[in-house]
Amino acid sequence: MSDEQDEITVINAPVYLKYNFTAGKAPARYLTQLKKGVLTGQRCPKCSAVYVPPRGSCASCGVATEEEVELSDKATVESFTIVSIPIPGNPIEPPFVVANLVLDGSNISLIHLLSECVNEDVHIGQRVQGVWNPESEWDYSMNNIRYFKPIDEPDVPVEKIGTLPVTGLEG
Amino acid sequence: MANLAAVVGIGQTKYMTKRTDVSIAGLVREAALKALQDADLTWDDIDAVIIGKAPDMFEGVVMPEAYLTDALGCNGKPMLRVHTAGSVGGSTALVAASHVQSGTFKRVLTVAFEKQSESNAMWALSNAQPFSTHLNAGAGGYFAPIIREYMRRSNAPYNVGIKVAMKDRLHGARNPLAHLQKPDITMKEVEESFMLWDPIRFLESCPSSDGACAMVIANEELAEKSPKPPAWIRGVAMRSEPTMYAGREMVNPQAGRDCAADVYKQAGVTDPRRDFDCAEVYVPFSWYEPMWLENLGFAPEGEGWKLTMEGATSLDEGGDIPWNCSGGVLSSNPIGASGMIRFAEAARQVRGDAGAHQVEGAKLALGHAYGGGAQFFSMWVVGSQKS
Numbered sequence: 001m002s003d004e005q006d007e008i009t010v011i012n013a014p015v016y017l018k019y020n021f022t023a024g025k026a027p028a029r030y031l032t033q034l035k036k037g038v039l040t041g042q043r044c045p046k047c048s049a050v051y052v053p054p055r056g057s058c059a060s061c062g063v064a065t066e067e068e069v070e071l072s073d074k075a076t077v078e079s080f081t082i083v084s085i086p087i088p089g090n091p092i093e094p095p096f097v098v099a100n101l102v103l104d105g106s107n108i109s110l111i112h113l114l115s116e117c118v119n120e121d122v123h124i125g126q127r128v129q130g131v132w133n134p135e136s137e138w139d140y141s142m143n144n145i146r147y148f149k150p151i152d153e154p155d156v157p158v159e160k161i162g163t164l165p166v167t168g169l170e171g
Numbered sequence: 172m173a174n175l176a177a178v179v180g181i182g183q184t185k186y187m188t189k190r191t192d193v194s195i196a197g198l199v200r201e202a203a204l205k206a207l208q209d210a211d212l213t214w215d216d217i218d219a220v221i222i223g224k225a226p227d228m229f230e231g232v233v234m235p236e237a238y239l240t241d242a243l244g245c246n247g248k249p250m251l252r253v254h255t256a257g258s259v260g261g262s263t264a265l266v267a268a269s270h271v272q273s274g275t276f277k278r279v280l281t282v283a284f285e286k287q288s289e290s291n292a293m294w295a296l297s298n299a300q301p302f303s304t305h306l307n308a309g310a311g312g313y314f315a316p317i318i319r320e321y322m323r324r325s326n327a328p329y330n331v332g333i334k335v336a337m338k339d340r341l342h343g344a345r346n347p348l349a350h351l352q353k354p355d356i357t358m359k360e361v362e363e364s365f366m367l368w369d370p371i372r373f374l375e376s377c378p379s380s381d382g383a384c385a386m387v388i389a390n391e392e393l394a395e396k397s398p399k400p401p402a403w404i405r406g407v408a409m410r411s412e413p414t415m416y417a418g419r420e421m422v423n424p425q426a427g428r429d430c431a432a433d434v435y436k437q438a439g440v441t442d443p444r445r446d447f448d449c450a451e452v453y454v455p456f457s458w459y460e461p462m463w464l465e466n467l468g469f470a471p472e473g474e475g476w477k478l479t480m481e482g483a484t485s486l487d488e489g490g491d492i493p494w495n496c497s498g499g500v501l502s503s504n505p506i507g508a509s510g511m512i513r514f515a516e517a518a519r520q521v522r523g524d525a526g527a528h529q530v531e532g533a534k535l536a537l538g539h540a541y542g543g544g545a546q547f548f549s550m551w552v553v554g555s556q557k558s
Contacts, residue, residue: 009191010289015231021301031302049417053302059416079316082369083308088294090305098306100316107417111306124323142304158323162418 026056026065031140037132039071041106049107053142072104072166073130075148076156079109082119097122101148105166112142116149125161127153127169173272175557177394177401178518180210180387186350186503189288190381195235196242199284202383203243206280210387211398214244217387218276223253223263223283224507225542228298229290243282255411257310257453259283260384260510261540261549265407267388268551272404277390284383285505292379292506308368311376311456313544315368318458321422322370325461327476329370332457336361336375336501338485339454343498345486345527350380350503375457375501382505384512391557402518405535406437406552414544427466427541430548435468438535438552444469444483447552448533449493449520451513453540455500460484464494467539486528496520496528510540514551521555 023031026042030053033040042054042065049058050069057064080099086092097119100109114122116131130145138144156169182205184190190198199222207213220243227233236252243250253263260283267281292309299305307313318332340356343349356374364374394401410430412419431443440446452467454460464475464484469492482488486496495501497516500509517538519525525533534555541548 013231017298023301027302044417047417051417059413060418079320081308081312081315081319081371082366083312084365084369085308085367087306087308087312088291088297089299090297092306098308098312098316108415110303112304113306124320142302145304 024056026054029068030054034142034144035138035140037135037138037144039073039103041069041071043067043069050105051108052103052106052110069105070166071106072168073145074151074168075101075103075128076161076164077122077124077126077128078102078161079124080114080122095119099128099148101128102162102164104164104168107162109162112145113147114149115147123155125155125158127151127156174274175391175403176268176271176388177391177403178386178515178553179389179394179397179399179401180206180212181515181519182206182209182385183348183512183515184382185348186380186382186505188350188378188380190286191288195230195232195284195286195289196239198286198381199239199282199383199385200242202284202385203280203282206385206387209399212387216278217244217248217280219249219251219270219279220245221251221253221263221267221270221279221281223259223511225257225259225285226254226295228295229292229506230286231290243280255542255547255549257455257506257542258510258540258547258549259542260508260512261514261538261551262409262510262547264386264511264514265409265549265551267386268404268407271388271390278393279388280385281388281511282383282385283508283511285507286381287379287505288381311368311371314456315371317421317545318456319370321458321462324422325473325476327461328480330358330362331461331476331479332370332375333358333361334479335454335457335460338487339495339499339501341487342496342528343502346497346502348503349498350378351498371456377455377500377504378502380503380505382503382508384508384515386511386515386518399524400522400555402521402553402555403557404551405554405558406434408434408437409549411547414546421545422462423466423472424545426546427463427548430550431467434550434552438554440552443467443537444492447492447535447537449496449530450537451497451499451516451539452494452537453500453510453513454495455504457501460494463539467537486530493530496525496530510542510549513540514538517551518553521553523555
């Protein structure tokens with residue numbers, strides 16, 4: 001070994017970040033309901049769009065939202081990606097499918113995991129349903145739903161994705 | 172009516188994976204000095220400095236601009252930091268331009284940078300949010316489903332993104348500053364590269380780069396006295412929209428269309444494909460070329476991919492509207508600087524100073540940047556003539 005040390009140009013100095021999140025009225029209500037196993041959104045008084053998670057306003061119309069709407073845990077795949085690299089800070093092992101899902105009764109997509117599926121068969125318009133953790137493990141978290149899995153219902157035509165009532169396609 | 176302003180100096184570092192020989196301060200100073208040299212000016216000739224970079228989380232240095240004043244010669248001068256996510260390089264140039272167009276300053280220096288080797292952008296873009304699942308897998312994870320939706324709607328052949336990935340790297344091989352130098356790249360090589368975020372392959376994604384870009388922007392009087400040809404700023408526009416709202420058009424965002432319409436109107440552009448000689452457009456994932464071709468009005472909706480496949484956007488194929496002659500974001504991506512590089516490369520083209528990636532006789536060029544969830548847009552039009 002050489003006596004001379006390599007010149008040091010970079011050192012690792014990790015930063016850890018822990019913060020308190022003030023949820024605000026609408027997300028607080030959403031998280032409280034979620035702990036009871038209920039998915040809730042809020043309807044815009046102007047354009048009638050239902051937001052989930054609700055943020056207390058409609059970003060399109062710029063007005064406050066108050067009317068609470070109970071949603072289904074059935075959803076439609078709006079789009080998706082098959083991820084082949086790990087997510088920093090998340091133990092999930094690739095490949096896994098992350099989908100943009102629109103819950104029945106809402107008009108905006110959220111992202112969640114798709115599982116119990118053949119990755120290559122996942123497609124836009126596919127019908128899926130949430131698989132919940134045991135009730136004893138429910139928390140103020142969307143992780144109460146472990147993942148969504150395909151269900152035996154006909155695909156939703158593309159033009160209808162994002163418009164389904166809480167009763168689903170047949171409703 | 173705004174006063175005329177022009178780019179009179181451009182400086183860029185060589186883009187690469189790691190610049191361990193310089194600190195962030197050294198990196199920005201290198202680009203700034205090159206821009207001053209290009210304009211035949213010194214620090215004393217600069218009235219103010221406008222700096223931009225992407226989120227502080229990237230390098231973990233909070234408000235880096237505060238400690239960069241020294242390196243950028245602006246002790247005792249105004250300094251302002253701009254931040255609009257990935258589009259920041261573009262919006263920083265626009266804030267700099269507006270300070271000259273308004274008459275506030277005669278000559279400003281603007282700089283944008285990123286030192287990705289000191290950062291973890293994937294981590295910084297993947298942090299958990301309290302009311303959502305922790306599944307955001309970086310920028311690629313966010314944009315992949317949007318690209319998939321574009322593919323479905325347009326019915327484009329599967330290999331359009333592959334073609335863009337090859338084309339921009341062939342352009343980059345003409346540009347000695349480009350990070351990736353792949354003169355022998357083939358579509359087969361791109362197609363066989365690892366699928367990261369299906370449908371985005373490894374070689375369809377931008378690299379992680381260290382680098383900085385700087386420009387000197389001067390008013391009409393000073394620009395006319397400048398030793399090298401100025402790039403006259405003929406139009407400037409920014410638009411933004413929320414990340415999420417019901418019914419948001421993700422593939423072809425309204426803010427991008429509005430921004431383009433605004434900047435074209437200022438510059439008298441009615442048919443972008445015909446009126447521009449070239450464009451530098453923010454394409455970090457290959458499929459964003461056909462998507463932005465449509466969003467920016469170079470092609471009708473659903474047909475952007477045809478321009479790509481015909482070779483219209485390729486220098487090597489003699490295309491009529493070459494996009495990203497410098498190699499684009501797909502060849503070099505110091506995130507915070509990437510937007511400014513687009514603006515600077517558009518200016519290089521109309522100054523006739525783009526070396527081996529020069530579009531012969533280029534008179535009018537578009538510089539474009541986007542950021543966030545494709546929600547912040549910055550654009551400028553630069554020309555070899557004042558009007």
